[in-house]
Amino acid sequence: MTDDISPDLLRELLDEVRDDSSGDLVPHLGDYEHPNPDALALAVCDLGGRVVSAGDDDIRFDLQSASKPFVYALALDQKGVDEVAKRIGVEPSGDPFNEISLEAGTGRAPNALVNAGALAAHALIGRGDDDEDSRFEQIRALFSRIVGREVEVDEEIADIEARSAHRNQALAHLLAEEGNLADDPHEVVAGYGRQCAVRVDVRELAHMAAMFANGGLRPGGDEQILGRRAVRYANSVMFTCGMYDAAGDWVYQVGLPAKSGVSGCVFAVVPGRFGVAAYSPRLDEHGNSVRAAAAIEALSDRLDLHVLDRADGHGFGPAG
Incomplete structure (x- = not known):
């Protein structure tokens, strides 16, 4: 794990967004009573499979x-x-x-x-x-x-x-x-x-994102779970389309391939470095989690993660 990322840093970023109570729970579930409407979590998984997390990182949610x-x-x-x-x-x-x-x-x-x-x-x-x-x-x-x-x-x-x-x-x-x-x-x-409706927690979703950051290889192993070229195409489509009809704003502000789910989860890919995931159930008008998206944006800002912001090997690599 990069030395810049620690549980203390992730807790600090969560505290930055914690007081934002805007947004609504997913509307199409009718009278469903959400068990954790105020949950908030953030996790990072590097290519070696090591995970750092903070907040409600043991709560499982639907991938959507x-x-x-x-x-x-x-x-x-x-x-x-x-x-x-x-x-x-x-x-x-x-x-x-x-x-x-x-x-x-x-x-x-x-x-x-x-x-x-x-x-x-x-x-x-x-x-x-x-x-x-x-x-x-x-x-x-x-x-x-x-x-x-x-x-x-x-x-x-x-x-x-x-x-x-x-x-x-x-x-x-x-x-x-x-x-x-x-x-x-x-x-x-x-x-x-x-x-x-498949369920994972934020640490597992970060691990899934890290597999995309690792060209389809299992983080911490040598198993090729998905082909490198297929992962490159999936990352490319996430970069331009992943955050619903707010994708342009996301690329402009955060600059990472990402995908959200109306359960309140968001994951993002830092190619060649790590995966990050966040969870908070309340959604904005586009269907993206308000606080999860803000937490990942804060991490990107803090660590200069935007893939178009630097040319030191952290951008998209060639397909194998």
């Missing part, structure tokens, strides 16, 4: 959209760039993440980090004869390999998501109508809901 880049990279590994590109583009949409809209002229999802693209990526996992259970288990196995334990699904959240998945159903049917969904829309939406 933070799952999208990993499944996209898995689809790229399994199907190849050309096959994935037939169904999923790489351009920022500028629209909300659940906008019912596809790319003009192609019927593709604009990118893998809006819901249309995430559904298309989910449907690409596995072989043609795999059913939805097999597809989801491959995705769950990927997360389990990265964090080093058998991850679980938040069944309560998955059930709520299944009852309120009307927009995702509409997107899946629209993709299918355009020939850009590789399986049955209803099965894909059900599996995607379970993908989003």
Whole structure:
């Protein structure tokens, strides 16, 4: 771990953002009573697998959209760039993440980090004869390999998501109508809901981010979990599209590939150095955690992490 990062530093950064009580809990879960609405945590994992954390670092939360880049990279590994590109583009949409809209002229999802693209990526996992259970288990196995334990699904959240998945159903049917969904829309939406309900804590999410910072290698090991080229593409799309329709502001201010989830988590990748993750449940108008995003921005400012701010080897490396 870099000498600049310590639990004391992370606690200091959390204290800087702690008093911000703005934002709302995720709206689409209806009457769901959030167990930890005031939680706040920050963690950093280096390429050697060493983790430093502060705050409520033992609370598990649903990955939600933070799952999208990993499944996209898995689809790229399994199907190849050309096959994935037939169904999923790489351009920022500028629209909300659940906008019912596809790319003009192609019927593709604009990118893998809006819901249309995430559904298309989910449907690409596995072989043609795999059913939805097999597809989801491959995705769950990927997360389990990265964090080093058998991850679980938040069944309560998955059930709520299944009852309120009307927009995702509409997107899946629209993709299918355009020939850009590789399986049955209803099965894909059900599996995607379970993908989003996989639970980790902030230390584990930082470890997942560090795998992206390490070119797909397990931090602290020599296992190539995801291909280096697939990880480069996933990092690239996160850089331009990862923070919903606030992605431009994020790149401008923070300058790191990142992805958020409406559970309140955010992770960011410092290529060649480490991964960072934060958690705080209240969201801004874009669906990004107010305090988690602010904590990572504070870390980037403190350590000069913006990848366009310096030329000493900390930017994007070549694909292997």
